[in-house]
Amino acid sequence: MTENILALLVAERDKLNRAIEALQGPIKRRGGPRKTLSAAAVAPQSAPAKKRKGGMSAAARKEQSERMKAYWAAKRRKQGK
Numbered sequence: 001m002t003e004n005i006l007a008l009l010v011a012e013r014d015k016l017n018r019a020i021e022a023l024q025g026p027i028k029r030r031g032g033p034r035k036t037l038s039a040a041a042v043a044p045q046s047a048p049a050k051k052r053k054g055g056m057s058a059a060a061r062k063e064q065s066e067r068m069k070a071y072w073a074a075k076r077r078k079q080g081k
Contacts, residue, residue, distance in 0.1 A: 056064065
């Protein structure tokens with residue numbers, strides 16, 4: 001009799017665990033999302049992304065460098081208060 005009740009309770013627990021897992025989704029894991037064939041088939045890219053040409057000019061890099069040096073110098077002065 002006790003064994004029968006125990007078996008029923010274990011079966012009910014397993015049903016509840018499956019229902020909880022279905023509602024919560026898959027177990028969290030490290031890493032990125034899985035890459036499946038169905039995902040690629042669902043969202044095909046219409047056109048390849050355009051590559052950016054160039055970048056910062058030497059003058060723009062120098063100006064950015066000076067701005068950042070001034071920023072960090074001010075931050076160090078403020079922290080030294």
